[in-house]
Amino acid sequence: MTRQRLTPARLGPSDVLRTGAAGLRTRPARVVLSALGIAIGIATMIAVLGISSSSREQLLRQLDRLGTNLLTVAPGQTVFGEEAKLPVEALGMVRRIGPVRTASATGTVDTTIRRTDRIPEAVTGGIAVQAATADLLTTLEGRVVKGAWLNAATETRPAVVLGAKAAERLGITRTGVQVWMGERWFTVVGVLGAMPLAPEIERSALVGFPAAEKYLGFDGHPTTVYERSAEESVEAVRAVLPRTVNPENPEEVTVSRPSDALAARAAAASAFTNLLLGLGAVALLVGGVGVANTMVISVLERRKEIGLRRSLGATRGQVRLQFLAESLLLSALGGIAGAALGGLATAGYALSRGWPPVVPPWAFAGAVGATLVIGTLAGLYPAMRAARLSPTVALATT
Amino acid sequence: MSIPQPEQLRVVELREVTKEYGAGVRALRGVDLLVERGELVAIAGPSGSGKSTLLHLIGTLDRPTTGTVRIAGHDVAGLSDRELSALRARHLGFVFQQFHLAPGVSALDNVADGLLYTGTPLRARRERAAAALERVGLGHRLGHRPNQLSGGEQQRVAVARAVAGDPPLLLADEPTGNLDSAAGAEVLGVLRDLHAAGTTIAVITHDPEIAEWCPRQVRVRDGRVVADAGAGAGRRPPGPNPKRTPEPAPDAETAGAAKGAPR
Numbered sequence: 001m002t003r004q005r006l007t008p009a010r011l012g013p014s015d016v017l018r019t020g021a022a023g024l025r026t027r028p029a030r031v032v033l034s035a036l037g038i039a040i041g042i043a044t045m046i047a048v049l050g051i052s053s054s055s056r057e058q059l060l061r062q063l064d065r066l067g068t069n070l071l072t073v074a075p076g077q078t079v080f081g082e083e084a085k086l087p088v089e090a091l092g093m094v095r096r097i098g099p100v101r102t103a104s105a106t107g108t109v110d111t112t113i114r115r116t117d118r119i120p121e122a123v124t125g126g127i128a129v130q131a132a133t134a135d136l137l138t139t140l141e142g143r144v145v146k147g148a149w150l151n152a153a154t155e156t157r158p159a160v161v162l163g164a165k166a167a168e169r170l171g172i173t174r175t176g177v178q179v180w181m182g183e184r185w186f187t188v189v190g191v192l193g194a195m196p197l198a199p200e201i202e203r204s205a206l207v208g209f210p211a212a213e214k215y216l217g218f219d220g221h222p223t224t225v226y227e228r229s230a231e232e233s234v235e236a237v238r239a240v241l242p243r244t245v246n247p248e249n250p251e252e253v254t255v256s257r258p259s260d261a262l263a264a265r266a267a268a269a270s271a272f273t274n275l276l277l278g279l280g281a282v283a284l285l286v287g288g289v290g291v292a293n294t295m296v297i298s299v300l301e302r303r304k305e306i307g308l309r310r311s312l313g314a315t316r317g318q319v320r321l322q323f324l325a326e327s328l329l330l331s332a333l334g335g336i337a338g339a340a341l342g343g344l345a346t347a348g349y350a351l352s353r354g355w356p357p358v359v360p361p362w363a364f365a366g367a368v369g370a371t372l373v374i375g376t377l378a379g380l381y382p383a384m385r386a387a388r389l390s391p392t393v394a395l396a397t398t
Numbered sequence: 399m400s401i402p403q404p405e406q407l408r409v410v411e412l413r414e415v416t417k418e419y420g421a422g423v424r425a426l427r428g429v430d431l432l433v434e435r436g437e438l439v440a441i442a443g444p445s446g447s448g449k450s451t452l453l454h455l456i457g458t459l460d461r462p463t464t465g466t467v468r469i470a471g472h473d474v475a476g477l478s479d480r481e482l483s484a485l486r487a488r489h490l491g492f493v494f495q496q497f498h499l500a501p502g503v504s505a506l507d508n509v510a511d512g513l514l515y516t517g518t519p520l521r522a523r524r525e526r527a528a529a530a531l532e533r534v535g536l537g538h539r540l541g542h543r544p545n546q547l548s549g550g551e552q553q554r555v556a557v558a559r560a561v562a563g564d565p566p567l568l569l570a571d572e573p574t575g576n577l578d579s580a581a582g583a584e585v586l587g588v589l590r591d592l593h594a595a596g597t598t599i600a601v602i603t604h605d606p607e608i609a610e611w612c613p614r615q616v617r618v619r620d621g622r623v624v625a626d627a628g629a630g631a632g633r634r635p636p637g638p639n640p641k642r643t644p645e646p647a648p649d650a651e652t653a654g655a656a657k658g659a660p661r
Contacts, residue, residue: 005481006472006477006481006482006484006485006488007480007481007484008480008481008483008484008487008515009484009487009515009516009517009518010517011514011515012519014520015514015520018520019514022500022503025502026500026501026502304496304498305498305500307498308492308494308498309515310459310483310486311457311459311486311490311492312486312487312492312511312512312514312515312559313483313484313485313486313487313488313490313515313516314483314487314514314515315479315480315483315484315515316479316480316483317480318483318515390459390460391459391460392454392459392460395459395494
């Protein structure tokens with residue numbers, strides 16, 4: 001006797017989702033609680049990645065704004081290990097290099113700056129006194145927040161411009177104040193803003209070269225030459241700088257590129273970030289165990305439903321698929337909530353620090369992937385148990 | 399209706415079926431049973447008689463230890479678990495004592511889910527579910543959830559779920575066991591209408607009154623069939639609802655006919 005072959009009907013994707021969601025809909029509190037574990041894990045990881053890449057983005061944008069074409073020239077050491085000096089003519093030589101657009105110099109003056117002559121000389125507050133050429137501010141692309149920069153008149157007079165940190169340490173918020181430098185009073189004529197590429201200037205009190213020589217016994221040797229050239233010729237300029245500055249002893253000259261430090265900071269993933277990522281991964285794992293636990297309980301509670309579905313014609317595979325879909329949905333819910341939460345946390349933190357909020361797309365992709373893997377792993381064992389259950393035993397459950 | 403071959407008439411065919419659980423627990427000790435298309439059969443017996451085991455075997459939820467079980471012409475022994483699932487999806491409908499409705503899901507969707515494993519698209523499932531609910535007299539309760547329905551209505555929803563796909567055989571396991579007599583009468587009324595429309599129904603019950611109500615009784619005791627009116631006897635209409643139910647009058651004549659019928 002030939003009969004039609006019995007082939008179980010396939011469930012379409014939407015039906016698989018419907019059966020998976022059916023188990024979740026009736027137990028909302030449990031769904032929320034077990035999805036929460038996944039959400040916390042995903043949110044932590046997204047926020048950690050987001051905040052660290054927002055901070056990196058901030059550094060890169062700063063770098064873009066500041067430019068990478070600034071080089072500094074400083075004296076190194078002689079072959080005998082003594083402190084070298086740059087020649088007095090160093091600045092003029094640098095200005096003669098073709099691609100150099102602008103060059104300026106500072107020279108350390110061996111004196112201190114104090115609010116009054118009553119303060120002991122040892123209390124310097126870490127502020128260096130430096131002679132500066134009049135075009136220093138142009139070369140560094142810095143700006144004055146109060147008063148004015150040195151001009152042809154003030155650079156010959158006992159006038160001083162303070163770096164941002166120096167002003168803060170001295171407690172000076174306005175110009176016109178008298179400060180004690182060397183053996184006489186100087187007048188504060190300006191205060192500078194922040195200088196990310198030249199933090200040493202932020203901690204300096206700057207006087208004009210002529211004034212430094214006249215009132216403070218400055219010897220005229222520059223200690224740092226700042227120069228900017230066209231972006232594409234930075235390397236070429238860098239190569240010729242030592243010989244140009246000090247033709248007799250080029251090895252006594254150190255050239256550096258301040259933007260390199262910023263770039264290195266941007267490139268470095270801190271150990272702290274990795275630690276937090278690890279913490280997030282642990283939270284995710286715990287969340288996965290929570291989902292697995294929920295699913296095992298769900299299978300135990302729903303033996304009758306499993307029996308009914310088998311009697312309606314569900315195959316073992318279809319029962320397995322239903323519980324796998326439920327587990328996947330559960331962890332996907334957690335994943336979506338976590339991704340949203342992590343994104344919000346990143347945005348909130350970044351905006352509060354004035355950073356551009358950035359979450360790398362691969363972090364979201366990774367979150368989706370992790371969620372799917374966790375959902376599958378957590379659902380596999382409960383789903384197998386559900387599928388193995390014999391229909392008569394399942395139906396006999398009281 | 400063309401004259402069907404006798405084989406095609408047989409919906410249930412059990413030959414020398416035994417079933418043992420574990421070591422030496424013999425639930426069935428050689429059962430022969432033939433149910434033909436269009437019958438309404440009671441499988442009756444006290445608890446422990448083996449009638450539940452019989453239900454599981456007829457419902458292909460379990461396999462016999464020895465003997466042959468043929469459902470709608472398919473020999474269960476030759477079928478894989480997947481094929482048995484497909485057989486249940488297309489040829490069998492189950493009604494359970496405990497209804498087994500999904501809580502929080504409308505009557506319509508509870509019934510529609512009964513067709514989930516038949517490969518019917520969702521829209522068609524809902525249409526057929528609505529028609530099935532209409533058939534059991536619940537056309538006005540489509541959107542109600544189980545907790546908004548009375549016990550009798552819930553069991554009628556379960557019956558609608560079982561018959562939505564027009565299966566050749568409807569198995570009802572103690573369908574009135576959890577219901578008071580009025581609600582029980584509702585459900586029996588629905589079964590009677592389905593039978594009148596041609597559905598083959600096997601009611602498993604321990605209640606003698608419900609057994610009496612069916613035109614054919616298969617009495618099971620200690621794993622054996624001890625009384626059976628024989629295949630085909632179940633085609634007659636059932637008796638009036640059992641006398642404890644408050645719905646006696648309209649079927650008095652049929653009742654007389656059934657009573658007078660030979661056993």
